[in-house]
Amino acid sequence: MSANGKSGRLGRTLLWLIPLAFLAAFFFLPLGKILATAARSALENELGLSSFKQALSPLWFTTWQAALSTVLTLLLGLPSAYLYSHYRFRGKRLMRTLTTLPFILPTVVAVAGFTALLGPRGLLNLGLMKLFGLDQPPIMFMNTLWGILLVHVFYNTTIVLRVVGSAWSQLDPRWEQTARMLGASKRQALREVTLPLLRPSILAATLLVFLFDFTSFGVILMVGGPYFSTLEVAIYQQTMSLFNLPLAGILAVVQLLCTFVITWIYSKINGIRRVPLMPRLEGEILRQARSLKEKVALCGMNSLLALLLVAPMLALVLRSFLRLAADQGNRGSFTPGFTLQYYTQLFVNSNQSIFYVPPVSAALNSLLFALLTVVFSLVLGTLTVYAIFHNQRSQRWLDVLITLPLGASAVTLGLGFVITFNRAPLNVRHFPLLIPIAHALVATPFVVRSLQPALNSIPTSLRQAASVLGASPVNVWRKVDRPLLRRPMLVAAIFAFTISLGEFGATSFLARPETPTLPVAIYRYISMPGELNYGQALAMSTLLLVLCGLSIYLLEKLQPEGMNEI
Amino acid sequence: MKNKLILIFIVVSFALASCQAKSIPTDEPVTLTVMTHDSFAASADVIAAFEQANNVKLVFLKSGDAGAALNRAILSKGSPQADVLYGVDNTLLSRALDEGIYESYESPLLAKIPTEFKMDASNSALPVDYGDVCINYDKAFFAAHNLAIPQTLTDLTEPKYKGLLVVENPTNSSTGLAFLFATIAEYGAEGYIAYWQQLKENGLVIVNDWNTAYYTNFSASSGHGPQPMALSYASSPPVEVIYAATPLDDAPTASLVGKNMCFRQIEFVGILKGTQHRELAEKFVDFMLSVQFQEDMPLQMFMYPVNPDASLPDVFIKYTQTPDHPATLDPAVIAANRDQWLNDWTEAILH
Numbered sequence: 001m002s003a004n005g006k007s008g009r010l011g012r013t014l015l016w017l018i019p020l021a022f023l024a025a026f027f028f029l030p031l032g033k034i035l036a037t038a039a040r041s042a043l044e045n046e047l048g049l050s051s052f053k054q055a056l057s058p059l060w061f062t063t064w065q066a067a068l069s070t071v072l073t074l075l076l077g078l079p080s081a082y083l084y085s086h087y088r089f090r091g092k093r094l095m096r097t098l099t100t101l102p103f104i105l106p107t108v109v110a111v112a113g114f115t116a117l118l119g120p121r122g123l124l125n126l127g128l129m130k131l132f133g134l135d136q137p138p139i140m141f142m143n144t145l146w147g148i149l150l151v152h153v154f155y156n157t158t159i160v161l162r163v164v165g166s167a168w169s170q171l172d173p174r175w176e177q178t179a180r181m182l183g184a185s186k187r188q189a190l191r192e193v194t195l196p197l198l199r200p201s202i203l204a205a206t207l208l209v210f211l212f213d214f215t216s217f218g219v220i221l222m223v224g225g226p227y228f229s230t231l232e233v234a235i236y237q238q239t240m241s242l243f244n245l246p247l248a249g250i251l252a253v254v255q256l257l258c259t260f261v262i263t264w265i266y267s268k269i270n271g272i273r274r275v276p277l278m279p280r281l282e283g284e285i286l287r288q289a290r291s292l293k294e295k296v297a298l299c300g301m302n303s304l305l306a307l308l309l310v311a312p313m314l315a316l317v318l319r320s321f322l323r324l325a326a327d328q329g330n331r332g333s334f335t336p337g338f339t340l341q342y343y344t345q346l347f348v349n350s351n352q353s354i355f356y357v358p359p360v361s362a363a364l365n366s367l368l369f370a371l372l373t374v375v376f377s378l379v380l381g382t383l384t385v386y387a388i389f390h391n392q393r394s395q396r397w398l399d400v401l402i403t404l405p406l407g408a409s410a411v412t413l414g415l416g417f418v419i420t421f422n423r424a425p426l427n428v429r430h431f432p433l434l435i436p437i438a439h440a441l442v443a444t445p446f447v448v449r450s451l452q453p454a455l456n457s458i459p460t461s462l463r464q465a466a467s468v469l470g471a472s473p474v475n476v477w478r479k480v481d482r483p484l485l486r487r488p489m490l491v492a493a494i495f496a497f498t499i500s501l502g503e504f505g506a507t508s509f510l511a512r513p514e515t516p517t518l519p520v521a522i523y524r525y526i527s528m529p530g531e532l533n534y535g536q537a538l539a540m541s542t543l544l545l546v547l548c549g550l551s552i553y554l555l556e557k558l559q560p561e562g563m564n565e566i
Numbered sequence: 567m568k569n570k571l572i573l574i575f576i577v578v579s580f581a582l583a584s585c586q587a588k589s590i591p592t593d594e595p596v597t598l599t600v601m602t603h604d605s606f607a608a609s610a611d612v613i614a615a616f617e618q619a620n621n622v623k624l625v626f627l628k629s630g631d632a633g634a635a636l637n638r639a640i641l642s643k644g645s646p647q648a649d650v651l652y653g654v655d656n657t658l659l660s661r662a663l664d665e666g667i668y669e670s671y672e673s674p675l676l677a678k679i680p681t682e683f684k685m686d687a688s689n690s691a692l693p694v695d696y697g698d699v700c701i702n703y704d705k706a707f708f709a710a711h712n713l714a715i716p717q718t719l720t721d722l723t724e725p726k727y728k729g730l731l732v733v734e735n736p737t738n739s740s741t742g743l744a745f746l747f748a749t750i751a752e753y754g755a756e757g758y759i760a761y762w763q764q765l766k767e768n769g770l771v772i773v774n775d776w777n778t779a780y781y782t783n784f785s786a787s788s789g790h791g792p793q794p795m796a797l798s799y800a801s802s803p804p805v806e807v808i809y810a811a812t813p814l815d816d817a818p819t820a821s822l823v824g825k826n827m828c829f830r831q832i833e834f835v836g837i838l839k840g841t842q843h844r845e846l847a848e849k850f851v852d853f854m855l856s857v858q859f860q861e862d863m864p865l866q867m868f869m870y871p872v873n874p875d876a877s878l879p880d881v882f883i884k885y886t887q888t889p890d891h892p893a894t895l896d897p898a899v900i901a902a903n904r905d906q907w908l909n910d911w912t913e914a915i916l917h
Contacts, residue, residue, distance in 0.1 A: 037641065108777060115782050120792040137792065142782060143773070221774045226735040226916055237737050240633045242905055243661065323811055324790060341811050351865055354610040355626075418629075419641045526777055527604070528868075529802040530809025531788040534781060 008473070016387035016398055019380045019444075026437050027405050030416030031256075037419065038249025045246070056254065062230040063258075065145070066213035069152035073209050076153060076308065077160025078202070083301050084161060085168035087294070088286050095302060097552050099309050100158045100494065104502030104548045106519045107218030108526055109541040110151060113316035114141065114223070123315065143225035151219045154309055156209045159495075163208070166491045167201035167453055172277050173285045197277070200270055200453035207266045208449055211259060211406040231255045235409045252412040259407020263400045277457040313545060320538035323531075342535030346543075357521040359540060363547055366501055366517040370551075372436035373443055373500035374493050380440065381447025381492060385455050402448055405441040413438075432515055439503055443496035450495070454488040455481070494552055501548050518544045598846045599625045601639060601648035601838075603632040607866040608859070616853050622846055631740060632658060632833075639838060640665045646838040649847045652694065652854065656832045656894070657743060659685055660901030668836035671848055675855040675873070683832055683872045685897055691834035694854050695869035698892050699744035700821035700828040701731065702802050704786035704794035716795075717824040719752050722765060729769030732783040732793040735916075737908055738774045744829035745797050746911060747900065751893035752826040755903065759914045766915060786819045800828060801868040804885035808865070823889035830892035833869065 084096065102110065118124055118141040125137035132138075141147045175197065179189040195202070217232040229237075231251055238248035289295045323337045349356035384402050405413075421427060421434060458481060466476045502519060516524075518540060526537035595617070606626065617624055629635035632653045639651050643665065654662045662668065668690035676684070676692060683693035701716075708715060716722050722731060734742030749758045762770075771793055773779050781789035784796035786806075803817035821828070835854050837847045853859055860871035864882050871878075 034641075111778070112781070115789065119782055119789075121790045142778070221738065222778055225778075226738070226772050226774050239637065240631070241737050241743070242908065243633075243637065244905075324788065339811065349610075352609045352611065353607050353866060354613045355607055356610075415637070415641060418638055418647070422642060422645060422647060524604075526781070528809070529780060529787065529798065529805045531806070531811045532809040534788040535811065 012387070012390055015383050015390065019384045019387070019402060020398065022380055023401055023405075023441075027408070027413075027441055030420040031408060031413060032416075033420045034412055034416035035249050035253065038245045042246030042249070056251070058229040058231050058234050059254065059258075061228065062214060062232075065148060065152075065228075065230070066210055066216070069149050069156070069213040069216075070206060070210045072149055073153050073156045073213075074160060074202075074206065076304065077157045077205070078164060080157070080161050080301055080305060081165040081168055083298055085165045086285055086287070087289050087298055089289065089298055089302075093553075093556070095305065095310075096161075097549050097556075098313070099161060099305055100498060100552055101313060101545055101549060102154050102309055103156075103158050103495075104498040104544065105155075105313070105541070106502055106522060107222055109316065109522060109537070109544075110154065110219075110312065111222045112319070112526075112538060112541070113312035114147075114151060114154075116315035116319045117312050118147075142223060143227065145224070145228070147223040148216075148219055148228065150308070151223050152213050152216065154312060155219070156212055157305070157309060159208050159212075160205045162491050162494070163205040163450055164198060164201045166450065166487055167198055169285070170277075170454070170487065171197060171285075200456065203266060203270050204449040204453060207263065207403075208406070208446065210262065211403070214258065214262075215255065215407055215409070217410065231258075232409055232411075236411050239411050239415070248409075248412065252409040255409055256404065256407055259404055260400065263403045263407075267396050267399050278459060316538060317542050317545065320535065320542045323535075339535075342532070342539040345532055346536055346539055355524070357516045357524065359518075359521070359543060362516050362518045362521045362540075363543065365515045366519075366544075367547070367551070369436045369439065369517060370497045370500040372433070373439040374496045376436055376440035377443035377447050377496040378489065378493060380444045381451060382489075384444070384448050385451045388452070389455055399448065399452075403445045406445050413441075435515075435517075436500065439500040440496070442503070443499045446495040446499070447492040450488040450492040451485060454485055458484050490555065490558075494555055497551060497555065498548060501544070501551075518547070595621045595623045596843060596846060597623045597625055598650070598843055598850060599627055599648040600650045600652060600850065601627045601629055601635055602651075603635045603653035604628050604630060605867060606652060609862050609866060612858060612862045615858070616850070620846060620849055622849075624850075633740070636662055639667050643667055644840060646840045648838055649841040649843050650835060650850055651838050652833070652835040654691060654834050654836070655740075656685060656830075656834075656897050657740070657747065657900055657904075659691060659834060659897040662834075662836070663688075663690060663897075664901065667839055669839050669841070669844070671837050671851060673848070673852050673855055675852055678875060679855070679872050680874065685832065686834070691836045692851060692855065693832050693872045694835050695860075695863055695867065695871055696830055696832040697869040698800040698821070698823075698828040698830050698889055699741050699748070699797065700800045700823060700887075700889065701733075701745075701795050702784070702786070702798045702819045702821055704784070705816075705818060705820055707785055707794035716822055716827075719749060719761065719824070719827055721824075722795075723761070723768050725768065727768065727795070729771070730793055731765070731769075731795040732771040732773060732779045732791075733797040734776055734779050735772055735774045737912060739776055740831075741776050741797055741799070743908075744831060746907065747895050748826055748829040748893040750907065751829070751895055755907070758907075759910060762911065762915050772915070795822070799868065800886050800888070801864075801870075801882070803887075804881045805868055807881055807885055817885040820885075821887050821889075823887045825889075825891040826893040828889040828892045830889075830894050832872075 080099075084092065105113070114122075116122055118139055120137045120142070122137075122139075122141070125139050128134065128138050129136075141150075171194070175193050176189050179193045180186070184192065214230075215232050216230055217236065220228055220230050220233050221236075231254065235248050235251045235255070238244045238251065289298050320342055321338055321340070323339045323341075346359045380402075384398060388396065388399050417434065417438065421431065462480050463476050466480050467473075471479060522537050522540045522544070525533045525540060606628065613624060616622070627648050629638045632655055635651065636654050636658050639646065639648070639662075646667075651662075651667070663686060670688045670690040671692070672689045673692055676689065679693060683696060685691070685693070701722075703715065707713075713726065716724075716727060721727070733745055736742040736746040746758070749761055752758075753761045771783060773783060776798070779796050780787050780798055780802075781791075783789070783791035783793045784798075785791055785794045787796075800821045800823070803819045803821065806819055807814050807817050835851055837844065837851060841847050855873055857873060857876050860873040860876035863869060863871055863876075864879055
């Protein structure tokens with residue numbers, strides 16, 4: 001590697017310079033500007049210490065609900081990741097696509113799905129009320145803590161399933177076999193061999209899930225109700241309704257600092273050891289479930305996943321085809337009827353509004369932004385992992401920095417974008433690329449987290465062998481790294497894609513009426529009264545689900561033969 | 567893989583090219599940018615007529631709810647991102663005026679508009695429309711249970727209405743805030759907390775946003791929730807009729823319009839200080855106050871026109887009740903006390 005000195009050094013500098021420049025321009029600059037504005041107005045108006053204390057009170061709840069949500073998500077995700085990386089079964093690909101879909105759902109829509117299932121007049125409550133002749137719905141879901149936890153698990157299980165599952169399927173089975181042969185029990189082998197080898201991926205997934213739960217906003221607001229508040233909710237309230245920008249700024253900094261500390265700790269724990277693993281044939285460890293125990297485990301886990309992740313979406317889709325005519329004055333009984341009206345109505349601009357969104361063009365806008373997000377974040381993420389790989393010690397901070405956008409308050413960053421990109425050529429009004437750029441800020445940490453464990457486990461001997469045999473550095477990358485990174489790359493692409501497709505926070509700040517996305521259109525319908533508007537919001541959400549499902553299916557299809565199975 | 571990359575590259579460059587192409591104007595009409603809240607809407611032909619008559623291209627910059635749009639305007643004060651700001655209402659007016667984001671403009675059409683709507687003597691903010699935030703009720707439920715319709719705010723604390731009302735959190739939602747102001751108008755700054763405590767004891771349900779209140783909790787919406795009374799707008803009943811899946815011969819809901827039960831929101835438009843297109847901006851303000859726009863508005867934004875010459879659509883007249891004594895508060899009083907009221911309310915009711 002030292003043979004091509006100067007150009008190699010330049011190349012390596014570019015590796016970290018490009019992601020850093022991107023972060024500086026699109027993250028630190030807007031964030032700095034808005035925080036500076038907040039600081040200026042803090043100096044002008046004296047900031048009461050009491051209001052600061054009061055505003056900081058959500059910190060404790062924010063932390064423990066995130067920790068609890070993460071534990072629950074791991075409890076569901078890890079066993080699923082094991083089963084999905086070790087067994088072949090019918091409908092596996094469908095289930096894997098379906099379990100990814102929650103990730104794209106805008107909160108309003110996810111809540112609509114959960115309400116259709118568990119709400120005061122959801123299927124479950126109606127059934128129980130009828131069965132036992134109850135007057136009141138027995139299951140309370142809205143405005144409860146377990147509602148929050150449930151929806152967090154719904155959203156984030158796919159992170160564990162994909163990130164850990166991908167690593168597990170590439171794990172060399174001979175390590176575990178050796179341990180077993182040397183007399184270790186199954187449990188011992190798992191504890192002493194497999195889990196330590198999987199640790200980087202498990203840690204990465206845990207970090208991502210925790211940060212998502214830590215900065216949770218929509219779920220807390222809608223499912224938790226007014227009695228629960230996280231930092232992000234407090235930031236929103238201080239900014240939008242109390243106009244206390246200084247306080248909002250301080251809270252945003254606190255949230256960012258927490259993210260920094262958490263990511264730093266993660267990076268410390270994670271980065272100490274690097275275990276090279278000989279790459280294995282994809283699908284080598286896959287087999288059919290044979291024993292009854294295995295079959296029961298598979299069946300049980302899939303039912304659980306279907307119940308927690310798929311059922312709410314199914315309820316949503318079902319509801320988009322159903323009219324519920326309430327029986328006169330009776331709050332608990334309805335006559336359902338099949339209808340396609342919500343869908344046909346989507347294509348009609350019934351009141352000649354200038355803001356009418358044709359579903360096809362909203363879908364195309366969404367797809368275009370999502371594809372751009374995939375490109376941006378894959379490039380940035382790949383550069384970042386290689387920069388860290390080549391200079392572990394001094395560039396660990398890049399790892400931390402690139403993760404920070406996950407912990408940035410969306411409200412604060414959105415306002416930052418608005419006041420920073422105010423002039424040509426980077427004007428919020430005329431530069432539509434700001435939307436995929438904002439999405440890429442959130443997606444890149446996912447790319448890094450999926451690629452890093454895989455890259456670190458590639459044995460150096462493979463690259464050395466290639467070099468010795470005369471391969472140029474570019475060829476070494478093409479022949480050694482690239483094939484081995486293909487699967488984590490795919491996982492990363494799917495995350496980037498879904499993040500962009502469902503994202504609403506930044507889009508609502510940056511969207512222009514000419515290029516509305518599907519989530520923007522959904523919000524437009526659901527913020528008006530009227531059965532048709534509600535129905536159309538559900539129909540549009542179903543379209544979003546189908547669009548995303550198809551895209552994931554196609555993305556996975558892009559893999560070469562033989563890799564499709566995992 | 568290489569082919570894929572090339573494909574992606576083509577897609578991206580095509581996308582970039584199409585974005586570029588869009589921003590290059592062909593016959594050079596001047597662009598006038600209007601910042602609004604998300605609920606702004608208008609008919610395509612009404613907007614097109616204005617654009618043609620003035621050789622202008624209107625760009626609407628939707629910026630969240632009214633508070634978010636105002637925040638954005640204040641933060642970009644000096645180098646405004648738009649020429650006109652529409653959507654600041656009487657609960658936010660003082661803040662907008664104090665920050666000095668507007669240029670004053672005495673539109674000739676102001677002469678027609680009743681004085682009760684003109685809240686800014688300097689004419690920096692000109693009234694465009696108004697609407698009442700009211701509690702909607704499920705007509706079928708009240709009929710089936712032979713329940714009397716509540717006539718006053720105090721009625722709502724009676725045991726027979728226990729657990730039947732859902733409202734929005736005033737710290738998160740503009741409708742919730744409007745209702746908080748209505749209770750302050752009725753009971754005063756000293757009495758409103760006690761009233762809310764009584765409501766709470768009577769099983770009041772509080773949720774964070776209008777969506778949840780209307781679609782999850784309200785029994786007369788298509789969400790079929792458990793509460794037959796929900797805080798929404800006086801114009802929601804006609805909207806239920808207009809957007810019904812099957813034609814309705816009557817609205818499923820109606821509003822409680824007793825004294826001080828509804829809060830009247832008035833929405834304003836103003837020219838942003840520092841605009842490069844002052845003359846066009848004036849024309850647009852005139853346009854918003856003209857009969858053409860004012861008659862288009864009710865069915866687009868579900869608000870009432872302030873111009874008395876504008877006639878209302880039949881469905882509005884038929885299904886909207888107009889409160890005789892809507893609650894109002896002086897915008898200056900709101901601006902001075904808003905934070906304190908909200909903090910006190912949060913302390914007493916939520917904690």
